[in-house]
Amino acid sequence: MILSQEEVNHIALLARLGLSNEEVERFREQLSNILENFAILQEVDTTDVPPTAQPIPLQNILRQDDVDSSLPCEEVMANAPRREGNYFRVKSVLGKS
Amino acid sequence: MDYETIIGLEIHSQLLTRSKMFCRCAADYTSASPNTHVCPICLGMPGVLPTINRKAIEYVIMTALALNCSIPEFTKFDRKNYPYPDLMKGYQISQYDFPIGVRGHVTLEMGDAKTISVTRREIRITRVHLEEDVAKLVHRDIPWGDSYSLVDVNRSGVPLMEIVTEPDMRSPEEARQLLIKLQSILRYLGVSTCNMEEGSFRCDANISIRPIGAKEGFAKAEVKNMNSFKAVFLALEYEAIRQRKVVEQGGHLIQETRGWLEEGTTVSQRSKEYAHDYRYFPEPDLPPLTINPSWVEEIRSQLPELPEIRQERLVEQYGLSFYDASILTSSKPLADYFESCMKLWQGDDQERKAKILSNWLLGDFAHLLNENNIEIDESRVTPSHLIELLKLIEEGAVSGPAAKKIIEDIFHTGKRAGDIVVQQGLTQITDASDIEVTVKQVIGNHPQAVSDFILGKQQALTFLVGQIMRMTKGRVNPKLANEVMRRELEKLC
Known part of the structure; x- marks a missing residue:
């Protein structure tokens, strides 16, 4: 299964990555390899296996609605590339996809 | 050609839990400074693990039951992927193919003040599911320089319930009525404050037109950015007319998202849109849920009396008209007030008393509350104040016109009617x-x-x-x- 250039560009757009033509080719090959490997799994006969959302045999793990203290603001901001007061500052975004 | 308008709604409401959906940060951020109700989980730090808030699940089950939905035994969370700065993880934890509630309905009662009659319309509910709210963006535009956005993560992770209706509404007024009804139900349940202006209750609408009698309609528009009941009504009115004009002038309607502007129009937002490609997949960090019928029954048994049932009871018990009962029960505090009053005013002739009381609550008293923008349960005129006044009128001690002045006085000062009558010499002259x-x-x-x-x-x-x-x-x-x-x-x- 070989991905097209358009498909690679679409995936890059969804991840907000800008790729050079060279990178598009390189990822096209690498992503195609990954897909081929997963395609092997498709060969397994799963007719009697119900769709599984979670491989871990757990369910109904719930917590009580209790409040705990939050992080101090300085720690919240510690990794922020840009801040303004106690806000994170990011590039202008108008209109939502 | 005549067209009919087809409307379906998606309603988001924040749930009134103490903590957030997947972490223990406080969910109420209304008076919090930016980024103070925040932890590694709602910040979307790598390696953290979300945990499910039981109360939020129960609130959604409760709501789904009140909306006559079925509660399938299996439900799970999914990741909805999209890149936007209000989404800390790059995905929102939501529910895709197994929502908590499915296939319900709500009955609208369209009251007509002129004929004092009520018409019923059933609107089907497609699903009720649970997700997390996103961070709040503040846009800054500097005229001489940069424009940028500021991110406040306090809202991120607050439990958000989404109710989706079938496209069963046929007019903007029906859409508005549905919102009022849902707000009333959610407030009766106590699961949300449902305040549109403050953003705890939000509505997006799908609207299209269809030639009457035809099976297929034209492409629908999704209208966003309406932050009051009035805005929903006006935006849909505008859209219904705009779509008719486009078709009548030989134009072509396309499926698009349109934003409502305060000036009174909707504008296409498609230029800024990327193709919807959310790549939903099961949330690997959260185990699925089995909702036992016994859990559902336990929650059902705790449901409060809902507006429709209460309305019927008020008609039955106090002989009120359906119209009066429907207005009285549209707000839980108002219905509670009415019933507290009736408890204080027992004796014969309950039906006549109920009618007098209801006239006051829907007339002069409502007018005072509206004028001063005060909720009935916050008013200085308590049920015992009001009943004292009504008893004075009944005894003939106070005339109708004087009573109107007295209630204003109680409203502003909290004094007792009896004292006001004595102080201001308002005893009725009957001789x-x-x-x-x-x-x-x-x-x-x-x-x-x-x-x-x-x-x-x-x-x-x-x-x-x-x-x-x-x-x-x-x-x-x-x-x-x-x-x-x-x-x-x-x-x-």
């Missing part, structure tokens, strides 16, 4: 001999009106009686004032 002096004075002061009456102008009598009411601060029984005035005037004829 004809007590007002004869006033009547004679009025006749003396207004010779023109008197001669008008003698010449046959009946309106002059209304004017003169009005003068009596004025001079006595409304203390006289209007019927009595009328009688004595007429008698005195006729002596002059």
